Amino acid sequence: MKDIMNKEVDDRKEDAIVTEKQLLPVQLNVNGKQYILHLEPWTSLLDALREHLGLTGTKKGCDHGQCGACTILIDGKRINSCLTFAVMYQGVPITTIEGLAQGDKLHPLQQAFIKHDAFQCGYCTPGQICSAQGMLNEGHAYSRDDIHELMSGNLCRCAAYNNIVKAIEEVIETGQTPDAV
Amino acid sequence: MTTIAADISQASYIGQPISRVDGVAKVTGTARYAGEYTAPGLLHGLVISSPVAKGRILSIQSEEARAVNGIIKIYSHENVKDLPWFDLSYKDMNLLPGSPFRPFYSNEIQFSQQPVALVIAESLELARYAATLVRIEYETAPFETDLENNLENAFTPKRGKTGYKKPKNRGNAKKQFTKADVKIEAEYMHGAEHHNPMELFSSTVVYGKDGSLTVYDKTQGVLNSQSYIARVFDIKHKKVRVLSPFVGGAFGSGLRPQYQLFMACLAALDLQLPVRVVLTRQQMFSFGHRPATWQKLKLAASNDGRLEAIEHTAISETSRFENYTENIVNWSGRLYSCDHVKLDYRLVPLDVNSPLDMRAPGAATGVLALECAMDELAYKLNIDPLVLRLKNYTEKDPESGKPFSSKNLMDCYKQGAEHFGWEKRIYSPRSMKQGKQLVGWGMSSGMWDAMMVPARAQAKITADGKLVVTSATSDIGTGTYTIMTQIAAETLGLPLEDVSFELGDSKFVFAPFEGGSATAASVGTAVLFACKKIREKLLSLAKKLEQSPLANVQDEEIVFVNGRICHQDDIECSLSIREVMDRTGTKYIQEKNSDLRAMFKQLGYARNTHSAIFVEVKIDEDLGLISVTRVVAAIAAGNILNPKTASSQIMGGVMWGISMALHEDSFMDHQYGRFINHDYAEYHIPVHADTPDIEVIFVQEKDTVVNPLGIKGVGEIGIIGTAAAVANAIYHATGKRIRDFPITPDKLL
Ligand code: FES
Ligand code: FES
Numbered sequence: 001m002k003d004i005m006n007k008e009v010d011d012r013k014e015d016a017i018v019t020e021k022q023l024l025p026v027q028l029n030v031n032g033k034q035y036i037l038h039l040e041p042w043t044s045l046l047d048a049l050r051e052h053l054g055l056t057g058t059k060k061g062c063d064h065g066q067c068g069a070c071t072i073l074i075d076g077k078r079i080n081s082c083l084t085f086a087v088m089y090q091g092v093p094i095t096t097i098e099g100l101a102q103g104d105k106l107h108p109l110q111q112a113f114i115k116h117d118a119f120q121c122g123y124c125t126p127g128q129i130c131s132a133q134g135m136l137n138e139g140h141a142y143s144r145d146d147i148h149e150l151m152s153g154n155l156c157r158c159a160a161y162n163n164i165v166k167a168i169e170e171v172i173e174t175g176q177t178p179d180a181v
Numbered sequence: 182m183t184t185i186a187a188d189i190s191q192a193s194y195i196g197q198p199i200s201r202v203d204g205v206a207k208v209t210g211t212a213r214y215a216g217e218y219t220a221p222g223l224l225h226g227l228v229i230s231s232p233v234a235k236g237r238i239l240s241i242q243s244e245e246a247r248a249v250n251g252i253i254k255i256y257s258h259e260n261v262k263d264l265p266w267f268d269l270s271y272k273d274m275n276l277l278p279g280s281p282f283r284p285f286y287s288n289e290i291q292f293s294q295q296p297v298a299l300v301i302a303e304s305l306e307l308a309r310y311a312a313t314l315v316r317i318e319y320e321t322a323p324f325e326t327d328l329e330n331n332l333e334n335a336f337t338p339k340r341g342k343t344g345y346k347k348p349k350n351r352g353n354a355k356k357q358f359t360k361a362d363v364k365i366e367a368e369y370m371h372g373a374e375h376h377n378p379m380e381l382f383s384s385t386v387v388y389g390k391d392g393s394l395t396v397y398d399k400t401q402g403v404l405n406s407q408s409y410i411a412r413v414f415d416i417k418h419k420k421v422r423v424l425s426p427f428v429g430g431a432f433g434s435g436l437r438p439q440y441q442l443f444m445a446c447l448a449a450l451d452l453q454l455p456v457r458v459v460l461t462r463q464q465m466f467s468f469g470h471r472p473a474t475w476q477k478l479k480l481a482a483s484n485d486g487r488l489e490a491i492e493h494t495a496i497s498e499t500s501r502f503e504n505y506t507e508n509i510v511n512w513s514g515r516l517y518s519c520d521h522v523k524l525d526y527r528l529v530p531l532d533v534n535s536p537l538d539m540r541a542p543g544a545a546t547g548v549l550a551l552e553c554a555m556d557e558l559a560y561k562l563n564i565d566p567l568v569l570r571l572k573n574y575t576e577k578d579p580e581s582g583k584p585f586s587s588k589n590l591m592d593c594y595k596q597g598a599e600h601f602g603w604e605k606r607i608y609s610p611r612s613m614k615q616g617k618q619l620v621g622w623g624m625s626s627g628m629w630d631a632m633m634v635p636a637r638a639q640a641k642i643t644a645d646g647k648l649v650v651t652s653a654t655s656d657i658g659t660g661t662y663t664i665m666t667q668i669a670a671e672t673l674g675l676p677l678e679d680v681s682f683e684l685g686d687s688k689f690v691f692a693p694f695e696g697g698s699a700t701a702a703s704v705g706t707a708v709l710f711a712c713k714k715i716r717e718k719l720l721s722l723a724k725k726l727e728q729s730p731l732a733n734v735q736d737e738e739i740v741f742v743n744g745r746i747c748h749q750d751d752i753e754c755s756l757s758i759r760e761v762m763d764r765t766g767t768k769y770i771q772e773k774n775s776d777l778r779a780m781f782k783q784l785g786y787a788r789n790t791h792s793a794i795f796v797e798v799k800i801d802e803d804l805g806l807i808s809v810t811r812v813v814a815a816i817a818a819g820n821i822l823n824p825k826t827a828s829s830q831i832m833g834g835v836m837w838g839i840s841m842a843l844h845e846d847s848f849m850d851h852q853y854g855r856f857i858n859h860d861y862a863e864y865h866i867p868v869h870a871d872t873p874d875i876e877v878i879f880v881q882e883k884d885t886v887v888n889p890l891g892i893k894g895v896g897e898i899g900i901i902g903t904a905a906a907v908a909n910a911i912y913h914a915t916g917k918r919i920r921d922f923p924i925t926p927d928k929l930l
Contacts, residue, residue, distance in 0.1 A: 056213060059214075063461065063462065097208075114200050114208055121380070122212055152869045155866065155868060158430055158829075158833045159835075159867060161836070
């Protein structure tokens with residue numbers, strides 16, 4: 001039997017095979033710092049952050065835009081960084097989990113997450129927090145149900161969902177929503 | 182001056198809702214997981230998986246891939262030769278009878294997605310690209326992956342894996358059935374499920390100049406990974422150090438070394454360079470899973486609702502090469518009082534990878550069927566489902582005849598029902614509505630073991646009054662760091678900030694893998710005993726000091742509070758720990774717990790946790806949409822060390838139960854012998870929008886038998902019974918019994 005994988009590879013044979021490394025210079029502005037990297041053009045923004053900049057706070061849970069673990073803020077807007085290429089974000093302000101605290105002072109969402117035990121293993125947490133900040137920036141979360149709905153792109157296998165929502169609610173209620181980051 | 186009472190309560194941490202001590206690391210992104218360590222010149226590995234379920238590899242053509250600049254090497258069975266091929270070398274602490282999977286052992290394919298090659302490259306991007314250029318030709322062979330089609334091939338396993346208990350029969354269930362007033366009989370089925378922790382399985386292996394390996398692994402047991410590597414690659418244990426300080430969820434998937442560990446070590450040793458291998462989400466459907474299981478329940482009762490006979494049969498899938506066993510049916514002989522019980526557990530070998538413990542292995546499956554059947558029986562008897570449970574309550578373990586070390590399931594029923602408002606339930610199905618929606622209320626009981634396994638801890642206090650406690654245990658999100666810190670701080674009366682607990686390092690003293698809800702009890706007791714030894718040493722040093730105020734104080738009157746050793750009634754009569762160490766010239770005191778087993782008195786008792794779960798669902802019948810809107814989980818799990826982290830464990834477990842009832846299913850396409858929904862988009866788990874209000878109640882349960890702190894563990898009990906409560910609520914809402922899980926909308930229409 002000719003199996004599925006062979007077929008896939010056969011189709012692909014038509015494409016040119018790249019044998020030489022093709023690195024592009026990419027300038028990224030992450031958490032207020034400028035970086036110049038040399039990357040394969042198909043490097044995802046997530047891999048650029050994790051593998052090339054060592055900013056491993058942003059997590060990879062699927063690499064397919066299905067889990068939200070890689071959520072970061074681009075100019076205040078939340079995106080899945082695994083679904084996009086690093087070369088597309090040259091010069092745009094990028095905020096990752098590492099950029100939320102002010103020195104030793106935690107961001108209100110970070111504080112509220114600890115207080116409400118809004119995580120267990122912590123692997124989805126940076127994505128949840130960045131996503132929550134992105135959601136607050138969007139300004140459409142008025143109720144608990146809204147938060148549940150608008151945060152549904154961020155999976156948590158430990159299922160800390162209720163505590164995540166409590167943490168976000170507290171930040172909204174106490175009006176400590178920081179300016180858009 | 183503060184009163185002693187106030188001081189003492191300040192120093193009490195056990196039982197307090199203390200925030201996680203690793204919280205800051207987790208919310209700031211500084212907690213590092215296995216695939217996030219790096220080393221200069223780190224190489225990246227990508228695994229290629231078999232698209233066929235059974236057959237042979239005919240050829241591997243990798244010239245094109247190897248021609249790519251930056252590709253270091255490609256491994257497969259063709260060039261990996263000099264490894265030991267004895268089964269024993271590959272056995273891990275999970276100890277499944279059979280012959281463990283050995284990557285790159287031969288050209289034989291035993292299951293779909295079996296790893297067949299490893300591409301090592303300078304960057305992840307290159308590895309990914311080159312993997313697409315590798316051409317592998319297979320010859321396929323006929324395979325079987327369908328459990329339900331092969332039930333007649335089931336056999337009774339003679340031996341099981343670690344922790345397997347052969348089900349025990351009692352009385353004569355068969356005879357009793359013929360005589361009983363009321364009977365029900367029902368079959369239940371669920372497919373395979375995969376753990377899918379959020380973190381991808383990863384190992385980063387750093388090769389040392391002396392040939393040693395430093396391995397960062399995603400595992401629930403660093404010592405398990407260490408001994409696996411040492412045996413497979415024939416290196417000395419002390420040359421392999423495995424670290425796993427943070428684990429991005431595991432739920433059982435980290436109980437066996439997964440193949441990325443093998444791959445990364447293989448390449449690192451061969452190339453003498455640092456290597457990282459990370460599996461893809463899709464590849465995480467290639468290893469162990471909760472086995473697909475078919476079950477049949479027969480219950481017989483007297484007209485007044487007393488159980489007269491229970492018959493429970495379960496048939497689960499296993500692989501062709503190992504017998505994976507679970508305690509599925511055993512719970513049916515233990516949860517209720519009943520004299521006639523017949524249990525039957527069998528396996529069907531299929532062309533799949535071996536199943537693997539997944540949160541509450543066995544109980545999640547068996548109690549689901551038992552508790553659905555109890556609901557069916559209640560309706561046959563025309564009595565309230567909760568009343569049926571109460572009528573068959575047992576104060577002793579019906580299987581062994583032993584008393585329970587503690588069992589407060591009664592309060593779970595009472596408080597759970599009260600908080601839920603169960604008495605307002607209208608008995609008949611389809612009788613509670615809200616607008617256009619059907620409302621259903623269902624309940625279930627649950628039961629799990631309160632286990633103690635041998636574990637050690639080492640504690641070291643230094644002259645500055647700081648305490649460091651270590652153990653090779655793990656924190657998979659369970660709160661181990663936090664609760665161990667609490668126990669240590671309380672035992673020595675130190676402020677929390679002065680205590681740190683370290684784990685996830687094979688250099689530390691022995692602890693078993695984190696599983697079965699046994700860590701809090703086992704490691705917790707070890708921490709307690711190690712710290713108590715330090716306490717004794719400190720006290721004797723303190724008493725020996727010249728003009729010691731404590732010289733004549735009885736040991737029972739001594740308390741350790743706020744870094745001081747005090748007379749319990751007179752705070753003035755005290756010495757600070759620092760002063761004692763300083764004046765005696767003691768640089769540090771280091772102690773380990775000595776006794777590995779807590780106490781023999783345990784043997785005379787059955788030791789278990791229990792629960793009662795109450796669930797509300799709302800159903801849009803036109804669309805078949807089911808939402809769980811409310812859950813009350815009442816838990817009897819002994820002493821709760823930290824209600825904050827323990828509630829999180831229960832909430833997580835409850836969500837897993839909801840998921841089992843409504844969402845989760847690894848869908849096997851029997852034409853290809855492959856799980857086809859192998860990603861997060863198609864493998865459904867609950868999201869924020871699926872989350873109901875969950876109230877967690879811990880009922881009082883004092884237990885002096887299980888261990889000195891009365892700890893029973895909470896990792897599994899939350900899932901057990903929850904899926905049944907959901908299914909029972911769906912019946913109450915709609916009048917439909919769905920016995921095929923998960924209950925997706927199509928099954929309701
Ligand atoms: S890693 Fe980007 S969405 Fe999952
Ligand atoms: S905290 Fe573990 S996945 Fe969310």
